[in-house]
Amino acid sequence: MPTLDQRLADIKLLMRYAVPPNDLTKAAALVEKHSTDSVALHIFHAFYSYLPEGLEDAITVLRLLDRRQGAFLICASTGLADYLYLVTSEQAEFLGPLSEGIWEDEVLAFFNLENREAFLKKYADLTAFPVYVPAHLHNDLCPFCHVADGEIHTLGCPVEICPWCGGQLTSCGCRFTLLGKTALKNESQLEELLALLNKKGRLPFSAEEHRPAYPITPEDLQ
Ligand SMILES: [Zn+2]
Ligand SMILES: [Zn+2]
Structure with missing residues (x-):
């Protein structure tokens, strides 16, 4: 991109x-x-x-x-x-x-x-x-993937919080630990991760928690 x-x-x-x-x-x-x-x-x-x-x-x-x-x-x-x-x-x-x-x-x-x-x-x-x-x-939208308050982020959105560690889902190591892999390489591994995430319960975008003092713009995340 x-x-x-x-x-x-x-x-x-x-x-x-x-x-x-x-x-x-x-x-x-x-x-x-x-x-x-x-x-x-x-x-x-x-x-x-x-x-x-x-x-x-x-x-x-x-x-x-x-x-x-x-x-x-x-x-x-x-x-x-x-x-x-x-x-x-x-x-x-x-x-x-x-x-x-x-x-x-x-x-x-x-x-x-x-x-x-x-x-x-x-x-x-x-x-x-x-x-x-x-x-x-839009204050009620995720600044990166643009879902609204209460909606689940698009997979891969850097604003999504990891439900296991509370860190940034795209940068924490949980997915590797959970899947027993050092890198995610293909679609089926992503599917596997998505299934685990759904089972655990994904954290939706919260405008209140993520917007008011949100320190970064979408550009910083690219
Ligand atoms: Zn998002
Ligand atoms: Zn994590």
């Missing part, structure tokens, strides 16, 4: 070819505003490397339509149209124009929408939905 700075540099380069010259200053300012937010940077990168209409264009606003378990449903608006992205701390997936709604049943179900019509009805008035604020500034 590239660092945020690399991502930002890549996006700025892509924008030179993708954005109409007159829109560049404003479009770059929007990107800059989100320069420490992996969620928004994934969208900018996806958009500017693959312009949905194949025409020069620029994102003017991001709106948060919904979020759940570290996944964000975000609408990126441009002068031409509105586009849907499903974003996690790992990647942004382009879902298509807002006007067409969501076609994937799995995604609809994940956001508790009965069908595509229900989506179109709910999101008919875009202005009713808030402008997206960088994920790490």
